[in-house]
Amino acid sequence: MNLRALQYFVVLAEELNFSRAAQRLHVAQPALSQQIRRLERDLGAELVDRGHRPLRLTEAGSYLLTEARQILASCEQAALGTREIGLGMKGWLSIGFTRSAMYSILPPALKVFHRTHPDIELKLFEMVTEEQADALHDGRIHLGIGRQPAPVDGCTTRPLLRERVMAVLTPDSPAAGNDEIEIADIAGTPLILYPRHTGAQFSGLVESLYRDAGFVPPVRYRTFEIQTAIALVAAGLGVTFVGESVARHGRSDVTYRHLTAPASAKSSTLAATFQAGDTSPHLHAFLDCLPRADAL
Numbered sequence: 001m002n003l004r005a006l007q008y009f010v011v012l013a014e015e016l017n018f019s020r021a022a023q024r025l026h027v028a029q030p031a032l033s034q035q036i037r038r039l040e041r042d043l044g045a046e047l048v049d050r051g052h053r054p055l056r057l058t059e060a061g062s063y064l065l066t067e068a069r070q071i072l073a074s075c076e077q078a079a080l081g082t083r084e085i086g087l088g089m090k091g092w093l094s095i096g097f098t099r100s101a102m103y104s105i106l107p108p109a110l111k112v113f114h115r116t117h118p119d120i121e122l123k124l125f126e127m128v129t130e131e132q133a134d135a136l137h138d139g140r141i142h143l144g145i146g147r148q149p150a151p152v153d154g155c156t157t158r159p160l161l162r163e164r165v166m167a168v169l170t171p172d173s174p175a176a177g178n179d180e181i182e183i184a185d186i187a188g189t190p191l192i193l194y195p196r197h198t199g200a201q202f203s204g205l206v207e208s209l210y211r212d213a214g215f216v217p218p219v220r221y222r223t224f225e226i227q228t229a230i231a232l233v234a235a236g237l238g239v240t241f242v243g244e245s246v247a248r249h250g251r252s253d254v255t256y257r258h259l260t261a262p263a264s265a266k267s268s269t270l271a272a273t274f275q276a277g278d279t280s281p282h283l284h285a286f287l288d289c290l291p292r293a294d295a296l
Contacts (some may be wrong), residue, residue: 001039001043001044001073003035003071003075004035005035005038005039005042006039006068006071006072007025007030008021008025008027008035008036008039008067008070009035009036009039009047009064009065010049010065010072011024011025012025012032012036012055013057013061013065016055016056017054017055018032018053018055018130025241027057031117038134039049041062043064043094045052045058045060045061046049046058046060046061047060047061047064048061061072061197071072081086086152089154090118090226091120091121091280091281091282092120092121092122092123092282093120093121093122093123093142093280093282093283093286094122094123094140094141094143095123095124095125095141095142095143095144096123096125096127096131096135096136096140096141096145097124097125097126097127097144097145097146097288098126098127098128098129098134098144098145098146098147098265098270099225099226099227100130100147100226100242100245100246100270101145101146101147101270103243103248104161104243104245104247104270105145105160105161105245105270105290105291106145108289109286109289109290112290113285113286113289116285116289117282117285120282123141125140125171127144127226128180128195129144129147129148129149129201130146130150132144132145132146132149132152132273133149133150133152133155133273134272136152136155136273136275137152137154139228141251142150142274142278142280142282143273143274143283143286144272144273144274145160145270145271145272145273146270146271146272146273147201147202147268147270147271148201148202148205148268148269149201149271149273150201154275154277155272155273155274155275155276156157156273156275156276156295157271157272158271158272158273158274158290158292159269159270159271159292159293160269160270160271160272160290160292160293161245161269161270161293162267162268162269162289162293163243163244163245163267163268163269163270164258164259164266164267164268165205165206165209165241165242165243165244165259165263165266165267166241166242166243166246166247166256166257166259167181167186167239167240167241167256167257167258167259167270167287168233168239168240168241168242168247168250168254168255168256169186169233169239169254169255169256169257170233170236170253170254170255171253171254171255172233173186173189173255173259176255178259179257179258180258180259181257181258181259181260182213182259182260182263183209183210183212183213183215183259183263184215186197186215186239187210187213187215187218188218189218189238190218190219190220190221190237190238190239191206191210191217191219191220191221191232191237191238191239191240192220192221192223192229192233192237192238192239192240193206193207193219193221193222193226193229193240194222194223194229195223195224196220202268204240205266207219208266209241209259209263210225212262212263213263220237220238221237221238222250225249226246229242230242230250233254234251234253239261243268243270267292272290273289274287
């Protein structure tokens with residue numbers, strides 16, 4: 001299946017007549033018929049009911065028409081954007097971000113950047129921190145914003161926000177009655193954590209809290225999403241940990257508690273990672289919109 005075949009099919013679907021469609025496409029009618037036959041063969045489905053007069057689309061044809069219009073529109077938009085960028089008429093910036101960044105530093109930065117650079121096209125991709133290194137190396141993103149990112153070869157990492165880690169409990173948890181809690185208070189409660197990735201830092205930080213307190217981390221569930229982890233806590237399935245910025249936007253059916261010293265001394269860091277040699281003015285303009293924390 002190629003774009004020309006989709007273009008031919010859309011015109012035929014709009015005309016419902018091979019002769020008129022061929023005239024509109026400036027091709028011979030047999031050539032159009034061959035393209036449609038080939039498309040049907042490639043897809044393994046009949047797209048046009050040729051036995052009906054006037055022609056009508058099959059159920060599969062109606063579905064393809066909707067999808068083909070979206071594909072062609074996306075291709076046209078991509079071509080236009082590429083042409084404008086190539087001519088220097090506009091710029092673009094691609095950002096990968098972990099969900100927790102949306103609870104704190106990212107929305108204000110996007111607001112300021114859009115106000116000062118309204119012609120720059122932003123591409124935003126939510127991805128876990130550990131996926132951002134490959135995306136940077138592949139050129140899919142200019143900037144990664146992640147939590148506890150591991151060092152990436154050829155890249156610079158700039159800390160943006162340091163915050164304390166908080167435990168997420170059910171309101172009826174015995175430990176929830178305290179303003180601050182110790183790991184010992186929840187050591188027997190199942191732990192809801194995030195999937196293991198090579199070099200994953202935040203999960204390692206949480207597990208170190210337990211080990212430093214003399215306990216084996218009782219990991220029972222793993223999930224990619226912060227809100228899923230919190231929802232599992234609300235369902236009474238265990239405890240989890242988040243940064244303070246997430247807690248500030250928390251749901252009402254769970255309780256957030258700080259940890260007592262020495263665990264409270266451990267902080268979680270949101271940081272920006274980008275190619276060390278990237279001199280893009282749009283990238284550095286966006287970096288200027290982000291806060292800065294102490295060096296890692």
